Amino acid sequence: MQHIWPIGGGKGGSGKSFLVSNLGVWLAMQGKKTLMVDVDLGAANLHTLVNIPYPEKCLSDFINKKVDTLDETIIETSTDNLYLISGANNNLDASNLVYSQKIRVLRAITKLPYEYILLDVGAGTSFNTIDFYMISDYGVFVSTPEPTSIENVYRLIRSVYFRKIRQMLNQQDFKSIIEQAGVLCKESSIDYLSAIPFLIKDREPETGKIIELMLQNIQYRLVLNQHRKRDNPNLGFLMCKMVKKYLGIKMEFVGNIHFDERIHDAVRKKVSFISRYPYTQAASDIRELCNKMLLISSQDSIAGDEHVQVHHL
Amino acid sequence: MKPLEKQNYYEILEISPNATQFEIRSAYKTALYIYDNGSPVSYSFFSKDERKNILVLLEEAFLTLINDQTRSEYNRKLVEEGVLDEETLYGDDYKKPIPIIDLKRSKVSTSRKTTSGSIESGRESHHIMSKLLALDVITGSDLRKMRMLLGVPLEHIAEYTKVRINLLRCIEEDRFEELPSMFHLKSFLRSYIDYFKLDPGPFVDRYMKRIID
Incomplete structure (x- = not known):
């Protein structure tokens, strides 16, 4: 079975590409x-982390x-x-991919014959970032234990949730539902998001049911990177609890990655941290959380829910 | 999820209806860690008003439940509303003895005396109790039964004997291997029995008989 894990986190510099490259090495x-x-698309650097400074092929070749x-x-x-699909030589306007091209890329990705496909999703919450979360129910979110990063990761989760619902409806229906929800509560309110599925169910029971099922299938994971000693080790766990309680999204905390100065060295030397410094706390954290994610996804596939991951594409 | 305003205080603090004071306190502490103004966990998750509402509710819940009197009033209200089952509420702990004659009603710090007074009267009046007292061999569950009959929560005994509650629980559930030593078991048992104003000597013998055999 093929597993697709989009890995992102809203804020830049939280260690998304670092995690992707190390998870990739460990899985391999x-x-x-x-x-x-x-x-x-606009700021690719995964190729640098695996020390391929001049990749001869890249994603743009397919897009163009x-x-x-x-x-x-x-x-x-x-x-x-x-293996790697690099974004190094992307066109300078690659980050403004049009929808049809994006769908083409997403569809092609799901057809690739690999066991694990890790998507290094960029920062921000624009469509070009969050749409890569649409492809899979097993999104991974990376944050650091700092308010700025936490703020962005919450924002990203909400945006993804919002987008997931949106793509199930046509534009008109969606607009009127949003208006209705806006009357009920303010957009910044926590009830706003959870109210939407109910409103849809009220109006169109069948679509509502499909959306409900889709939201139930979501199995997100949270990773806290750059964890220092004085940070609360339970922070991630509590964050997941909040997301579950107030947004109704299943999210599992898979672990903290300890802060390590040597990560900087590894990135500078363009070598994989986990193979260069395998006996550090951070490396064992990465191995542990990777094993945990493998366990969760194997349980999921054993559970045999035959939901097609790419239902809508 | 039920909106917060419609949850009862136990649900808000995420504790069971027969939680101990200690559990209430620690639940409140955890909740504050999550919802307090500077908390990293819920940063940017709630709007200003929402956070304020949550904090007000939490404080209300905590203050009501931490005080025995307001808590029992609140419990009664929940039972009347049908939210709580009386069984779950009074099945185990928190069945307080009702003093028959409370002479020193106005004074504080007599709680210990009044409890033991009512214990003595309760002990004599119960015929199940006398059956228990006449047993040849006493087990932990007998002790527990006795305590339940008199309606004494384990916390009170822990407070009186200064023995940790889980150790007392070990005695009541006959899990001797978790206690530090036989000597400790004996001395804990002695102070446990002492709480009920009974002669500890024969009780300890009858309890220990089983273990030695």
Whole structure:
């Protein structure tokens, strides 16, 4: 079975690409055929982290139809089993991808024959970021234990949730439902988001049911990066509890990654942290949380819910 | 999720209806960590007014439940509304003895004396109690039964004996292996029995008999 994990976090510099590259290396070392896709279209740098400074192929080639299939843009990395679709030579306006092209990319990604596909999603909450979360129910959110980062990650989760509902409705219906919800409560209020599915169910029971099912299938994960000693180790757990309680989204906290000065060194030397410093706290944190995520996703696939991940594409 | 305003105080603090004072306190502390103004967990999650409402509700819940009198009044109200089942509320702890004659009603700090007074009267009046007292071998569950009959919460005994509550629970559930030593068991048991104004000697013997056999 193919697993797609979009990895993002709203705020820049929280360690999204770092996590993707290290997860990728670890998964590949476990013998899983893994592909990393840099979908941070405007500011790609995943290739740098795996030390391929001049990738000869990139995602743009597929978008511009220089090549016919996405398969042709894949490059091998120095690690066995680990592959990359880089965004290094993207056009300068690549971050403003039009919708039809985006759908084409997303569809192509789901057809690639890899066990694990990690999407390095960029910062921000524009459509070009959050749409990559639409492809999978197993989004990973990275934050640091700082209010700025936490604020952005909450915002991102809400935007993704909002977008998930939106794409199930046509524009007119959606507009009127939003108006209705706006009358009931303010947009910044916590009840605003949870009210929307109920309103839809009221109006169109069938669509409501589909949306309810879709929201139930969501299984997000949260990672807290750059965790210092004086930070509360339960912070992530409590955040997930809040998201579950007030937004009704299932979200599991998979672990803290300890802050480590050597990460900076690894990035500077363009080597993978987990293979350069395997015996550090941070590296073992990464291994642990990766194993935890593997366990959760294997449980999910055993549970045998046959929901198609890409229902709407 | 039920909106916060419609939840009862137990649901707001996420505790069970027969939570101890300690549990209430720690639940309040956890909740404050999550919802307080400077908390990193809920930063930007709520609007200003929402946070204020939540904090007001939390404080109300805490202040009501931490005070025994207001708590029982509140419980009664919940039972009347049918939100709570009387069984779940009084099934275990918190069945306080009602003093028959309360002479020193106006004075404080007599709680201990009045309890033990009512314990003595309750002990004599109950015939199940006398059956228990006449038993040849006493088990932890007998002790528990006795305590329940007299309506004494374990917390009170813990307070009186200065023995940790989970150790007392071990005695009542016959989990001796979790106690530090036989000597401790004996001395804890002695002070436990002492609370009920009974002669500890024969009780301890009858309890220990089983273990030695």
